[in-house]
Amino acid sequence: AQSVTQLGSHVSVSEGALVLLRCNYSxxxxxxxxxxxxxxxxxxxxxxxxxxxxxxxxxxxxxxxEFKKSETSFHLTKPxxxxxxxxxxxxxxxERNNDMRFGAGTRLTVKP
Amino acid sequence: DxxxxxxxxxxxxxxxxxxxxxxxxxxxxxxxxxYRQDPGQGLRLIYYSQIVNDFQKGDIAEGYSVSREKKESxxxxxxxxxxxxxxxxxxxSRGDRGATDTQYFGPGTRLTVL
Numbered sequence: 001a002q003s004v005t006q007l008g009s010h011v012s013v014s015e016g017a018l019v020l021l022r023c024n025y026s027x028x029x030x031x032x033x034x035x036x037x038x039x040x041x042x043x044x045x046x047x048x049x050x051x052x053x054x055x056x057x058x059x060x061x062x063x064x065x066e067f068k069k070s071e072t073s074f075h076l077t078k079p080x081x082x083x084x085x086x087x088x089x090x091x092x093x094x095e096r097n098n099d100m101r102f103g104a105g106t107r108l109t110v111k112p
Numbered sequence: 113d114x115x116x117x118x119x120x121x122x123x124x125x126x127x128x129x130x131x132x133x134x135x136x137x138x139x140x141x142x143x144x145x146x147y148r149q150d151p152g153q154g155l156r157l158i159y160y161s162q163i164v165n166d167f168q169k170g171d172i173a174e175g176y177s178v179s180r181e182k183k184e185s186x187x188x189x190x191x192x193x194x195x196x197x198x199x200x201x202x203x204x205s206r207g208d209r210g211a212t213d214t215q216y217f218g219p220g221t222r223l224t225v226l
Binding site for chain 2: 009032034036041042043044045046049051090094100102103104105
């Protein structure tokens with residue numbers, strides 16, 4: 001069965017520092033992978049997705065993620081954190097039409 | 113504007129009462145989903161529907177019920193049988209490109225049992 005594991009429930013970085021949020025997946029077939037962002041008391045918004053095209057995927061707000069099959073990873077990065085990046089981030093995997101599995105989430109704090 | 117609306121944003125319920133959460137979409141999507149979100153647990157699937165008049169249980173369907181009488185609407189009823197209903201509930205929809213397609217989320221309803 002497909003699943004995702006997000007390493008670190010809470011990540012704290014300084015403004016301007018690199019953001020790295022980790023996601024590892026488990027899937028019996030080539031997966032489709034997604035990163036979503038959630039601001040307090042709001043729904044989830046898609047940041048980016050991997051659907052078997054380029055392994056380096058660029059998303060909104062300067063985020064990108066690289067699909068590494070050998071490491072079963074899909075880590076999310078941003079070169080320079082901004083205060084507005086503070087939110088909760090969810091990694092998700094989908095391998096069948098109606099079964100998307102979400103990780104437990106990583107809360108990102110950005111310090112001034 | 114196309115999107116998903118959920119109402120109400122905040123809902124308070126007394127123990128023993130059933131409550132219904134509304135979810136409407138104008139994206140012309142066939143598939144719709146209900147998730148429950150608790151701190152530190154991510155999103156857990158309650159029910160989903162691929163087409164009108166059809167729906168399937170997700171991982172945590174006990175104590176919940178749904179209907180899908182119209183393509184645009186997928187209301188969720190939290191019954192008195194749900195032992196711990198206080199949570200944030202999210203509705204989502206997805207287009208017909210299957211697993212590669214994005215799920216679009218509504219703004220959520222926060223349910224509190226008093």
